[in-house]
Every structure is written in C-alpha cells, then in structure tokens.
Amino acid sequence: MSFEPRDAPYPELKNSHTMAHTGRPWTDFKPPPSAPVWAAVEGLGRYYILLAAIELDVFDALQRLGPSSAEDVAADVGAAVEHLRSLLDGVVALELLDQFNDVYELNDTARRYLVSDGPATMAELIAVATGPHDNWTRLAETVRSGCPATPIENDPAAFYVPLVEGTFTTMFRCATRADLKIRYSARSAPLVLDLGAGGAPWAIAILKACPEGRAVINDLDGVLPVAQAKTLEHEVADRCEFRPGDFHTVTLEVDHYDIVVLGHVCRTEGEAGARSLITRAFAALKPGGTLILADYFVDVERKFNPHAVIMGTTMMASTERGFCFTHQQFSEWIREAGFGQLRLVEPIGFQQSFVAVKPR
Structure with missing residues (x-):
C-alpha cells in the first residue's frame, strides 16, 4: 500500500508548521526567519x-x-x-x-529627497546624519566605558555646521507647516527666542509668517554664521539679534519672550540638561508665552518607534550625555517646569513637537 502525502487537516497550521520531516505536520515547527x-x-x-x-x-x-x-x-x-x-x-x-x-x-x-535641489532634499544630510563614522566601529567600547571615543563635544562646530546645513530644508518645512497647528502667525509682533538654533529654521519660519516679529537667535560661535546666512537668504536678518554662547549659560531676559523654541537640542543634553533647558525657557517666556519643543520622542516601551529608538542609540554613540527620551518623560518635565495647555503636534511625518503655554 503506497503512502500519499496529504495536506494538514487544518490549513492554518501551514503558517507555523512544515512537512520538512515525515510525521505529523503539527509537530514540526518552522524556525524564525533570518x-x-x-x-x-x-x-x-x-x-x-x-x-x-x-x-x-x-x-x-x-x-x-x-x-x-x-x-x-x-x-x-x-x-x-x-x-x-x-x-x-x-x-x-x-x-x-x-x-x-x-x-x-x-x-x-x-x-x-536625493537631488540637491529637491523640494525636501536630504542630500547634504546623508553624510552627517549618523554622526562620526569612526564612533560606530568603537560602539562596544563606548558601551563598556560609558563615553564615546571621539564625542562631538570635542569639536562641536565641526560636526554641527554640516548637520544644521543638511537638516535645514526638512526643519524649515516642519516649522512652516507647524503654523497650521500652532497658529503663531496670529500673533501681531511676537518676540522669538531660538536656543541652539542651528540654521534657525523655526525663527525664520515664524518671522516670515509675522512681518512685525523679531527674534533672538542663539548658538555656539562656530555655528551661528549658518543662521546668519540663512536669515539673510530668507530676508529676515534685519529683524534678528544673534547671541553667541552655550544655551545653558547665555544671558536671557526674564518674562520677556512670546515664543521660545527648543528645536532638536534636548536629546544631546541628557535628562538634567534637557530639564534645565525647559526651566530656562519657562523663565524667559512672558506669562501666556508659548514653548515649542521639537525632538524625536521614544514610545514608552522603547520599541514601537524604531526611528527615534535608533536616533537615541546614535546619540549614545557620539555624544557625552545624549539619549532620546519618551513622550511621557518630556510631558512630565514640561509640566513640572510650570507649563500648562500641553499638546503634541506633528506638522510633517515623523517630526513631532510639544507645545505648551506659560500660565498668565
């Protein structure tokens, strides 16, 4: 009597079982894919x-x-x-x-995204988005020692100048589109503080939407020329004050600004540094003023937003203190600083910002 192989009586078992071996098919488990x-x-x-x-x-x-x-x-x-x-x-x-x-x-x-004059070009970003390449070859040692071999803090301008040039197109598109969510254009003459501004995409977007607005733009001495060039290119430089210095220590007026922007700077600073920047922003804002905090936020389980999770690993690989933090952590820190009316907006895909208001 010859044996004729038959399909399993339950077709759904084909999803997890195989006939690779003679015998009852539901006892032969398929290994996970490589x-x-x-x-x-x-x-x-x-x-x-x-x-x-x-x-x-x-x-x-x-x-x-x-x-x-x-x-x-x-x-x-x-x-x-x-x-x-x-x-x-x-x-x-x-x-x-x-x-x-x-x-x-x-x-x-x-x-x-890849031609140099594309509407959302990332061409200049590709080379610098991963951080210094040599740090990835030493990642295991960084994890052992708790510090990268060559942190970008050793020569911040050398890293940040090409980075902020490469990210400007995307960040400016995000900041411009954010007006649909935040409505900063409804303000008649806002005074904006852009801390660690890079190429100042947020300040430029707000000033272009608010013809009577003015901005104080801060970054390190070696990075600030990028903001000066970009504001000149977008014809808002005459309404900007450029204030060089470390955003943790630069002199800031109290109860003075209508909008404070922390655009993709908190994740380089660790928890203590991020919370300090939020506290500084609160002190600098007028009552009723608005905080805009843009970053890559990790989900609470640190696995459902792989882009942000890997960005956090990138921070760990190349900075002294940098990590990405969860939405929950940032929302707690913002509220603890004294802000209210907290909400999360996503002007363009994968670009989220917390928006909060200093109580009157």
Whole structure:
C-alpha cells in the first residue's frame, strides 16, 4: 500500500508548521526567519551605497541627463563603468533609482529627497546624519566605558555646521507647516527666542509668517554664521539679534519672550540638561508665552518607534550625555517646569513637537 502525502487537516497550521520531516505536520515547527539578522548585516552596505552615490553626484547627474545608461552616467561623473554599474544596481536594490533595459533613471523618492535641489532634499544630510563614522566601529567600547571615543563635544562646530546645513530644508518645512497647528502667525509682533538654533529654521519660519516679529537667535560661535546666512537668504536678518554662547549659560531676559523654541537640542543634553533647558525657557517666556519643543520622542516601551529608538542609540554613540527620551518623560518635565495647555503636534511625518503655554 503506497503512502500519499496529504495536506494538514487544518490549513492554518501551514503558517507555523512544515512537512520538512515525515510525521505529523503539527509537530514540526518552522524556525524564525533570518531576515532581521541579514537586514542588520546589510545595513552598513546600504548606507555606504547611498553615501557613495551622493558623493559621486549620481542623482544630480541623472537629473541633468535624464534616463541614461551606466556608460553615460560614468562619463558624466568620471567613474569606472563596471564599478559604477554595480553601484547603480545597488541603488536600484535600495529602491532609490529605477532601471529598465539597462537604462537608469530617477524615481519619485530620488527626485524629492536625493537631488540637491529637491523640494525636501536630504542630500547634504546623508553624510552627517549618523554622526562620526569612526564612533560606530568603537560602539562596544563606548558601551563598556560609558563615553564615546571621539564625542562631538570635542569639536562641536565641526560636526554641527554640516548637520544644521543638511537638516535645514526638512526643519524649515516642519516649522512652516507647524503654523497650521500652532497658529503663531496670529500673533501681531511676537518676540522669538531660538536656543541652539542651528540654521534657525523655526525663527525664520515664524518671522516670515509675522512681518512685525523679531527674534533672538542663539548658538555656539562656530555655528551661528549658518543662521546668519540663512536669515539673510530668507530676508529676515534685519529683524534678528544673534547671541553667541552655550544655551545653558547665555544671558536671557526674564518674562520677556512670546515664543521660545527648543528645536532638536534636548536629546544631546541628557535628562538634567534637557530639564534645565525647559526651566530656562519657562523663565524667559512672558506669562501666556508659548514653548515649542521639537525632538524625536521614544514610545514608552522603547520599541514601537524604531526611528527615534535608533536616533537615541546614535546619540549614545557620539555624544557625552545624549539619549532620546519618551513622550511621557518630556510631558512630565514640561509640566513640572510650570507649563500648562500641553499638546503634541506633528506638522510633517515623523517630526513631532510639544507645545505648551506659560500660565498668565
């Protein structure tokens, strides 16, 4: 009598059981997939494929040339044909270019984020978003010792200048869109304090929406020229005072400002530093003034918002005190400082801000 294999009597068991071995199928469990391990292994290569494409000007070349062969792109950017073809195929695998019949072209993602003049370009951000690359090769030692080998605090301007230049487009888009949630444009002539402003995207967005508004823009001596250049570019420099110094110690007027912005600065400072900045903001605001605190916030279980969680690891890898904190932690610190009317807004995807008011 011959044996004929049959499907399991319960089809749903196929989701977790296999017929790899002779016997009752529901006793043979399928092992977990290795995909998450391979995703981590390939993560390094994925990043450097994209970084090389940016450094070789591949995306801007394809914007200039239109759909092109590897030979045409190689001639334009000055690269070896077969090596460039391999790189282009890698970028296609990342779904950041399209390819058909050996002709490569920009897709919608590349046009928006990876050409240098894209409407939401991240091209300048790619090289600096991860922090100093050497710190990642020493991460295990950083975890053992509790301090990175070369923290960015050793030479902050060298790191922050390209970072704030690279993030300006996204942050300015976020700050501009935030008016739909915060309505700062409804104020007639607000006085804005932008602490650790970087390129001052928040101050610029508010001043452009409020023609009578003025701003005090603070950052380190080596970083402040970026804000000066950006405010000049956006034609609001004549309404700005540039105040150099460490945001923990720079002199601030009391009960003086209508809006205080802490834009993506708290996560570099650790808990004590973040709470100190919130307290300084409260003291500087007029009664009825508004705090805007933008950052990457981790969920309470530290696993459902992987972007923020990995950003926290990035802070740990390259700063002396930096970590990301949860929505709950920030909301508690803001309330403890004395603020009320606390709410969370998300002007654009993955860019959230707490908004709170100093009681009258």
